[in-house]
Amino acid sequence: MKPIKWLFSLLAIMILLIPIISCGKTTSVQTVRVGEVTRSIFYAPQYVAISKGFFEEEGLKVDLKTTWGGDKTMTSLLSDGIDVALVGSETSIYVYAQGSSDPVINFAQLTQTDGTFLVSRKKVDQFSWDQLKGKTFLGQRKGGMPQMVGEYVLKQHNIDPKKDVKLVQNIDFANVANAFASGTGDYVQLFEPTASILEQQGKGHIVASFGKESGTVPYTTFMAKESYLKDNPEAAAKFTRAIYKAQKWVNTHSTDEIAEVVAPYFEDTPKETLKTVIDRYKSQKSFATNPLLDQKEWDHLQKIMDESGELPRHIDYNKLVNTKFAKDAMSE
Structure with a gap:
């Protein structure tokens, strides 16, 4: 009888340990290195996504750094110093026109007007x-x-x-x-x-x-090399979902609430100035309400570039814009 009692005692202990072991399991978290072209209140939804834990909810850790300028940002992306760049869509056109074998793809829009x-x-x-x-x-x-x-x-x-x-x-x-x-x-x-x-x-x-x-243009978008999106489709999908959550949050919350959330990213900026700027950007609809970069905006961007004499050549919308991640996020 003693061996049987011992066996039952062991089984009871194992049953009690199962919940503890399950609670101790860690979910794999993927780090996404993001380079922002500058630190700007113009990018408020991005800071909201980080501060409100929307990336964490998706199982992502965002390593954000400021890369100071379009050229430096794109250099960091092309040399694998970062995974995702937050920069103007015109940079992807410049890179493609130079004959890149691994083009830079716009996959989630953050701002939809000029910010100056x-x-x-x-x-x-x-x-x-x-x-x-x-x-x-x-x-x-x-x-x-x-x-x-x-x-x-x-x-x-x-x-x-x-x-x-x-x-x-x-x-x-x-x-x-x-x-x-x-x-x-x-x-x-x-x-x-x-x-x-x-x-x-x-x-x-x-x-x-x-x-x-x-008018509306894809002024600042999240972009990555085509190879990165191909190798990390799940990370790109999670990233876009987190951005969309932040966009909806910004769209449905007050200027004061947004200022409170993004304030840690602008320690040298008085709270009242933050509110003034956020209100100004919200009122002119600078913050995109969803991550989808549509063809009308893309065509308008190239028209502006062409009129300034800076468009190297017209690039088809489908070449440099991937709408799958945005559409999937918006449909969920």
């Missing part, structure tokens, strides 16, 4: 675009989306950026605001929160939005 604003040195009660004629305009880097959109908007208002304004493009991105604050130029094209900070300091006045004027 026109800042005037003088306070203007009744602004009209023709007031720029004959003035010095500090633009952005040649070939980048801000500059191309800037020129496109000027042309829409019958201003030739090469003839009607003194266009300054030789100032480094990081120093454009400082150059303007120091007295260079009559108008400047700036991202937030720099534009609002200059306004608060009395050194400039926001008079227009390039985002409102230029």
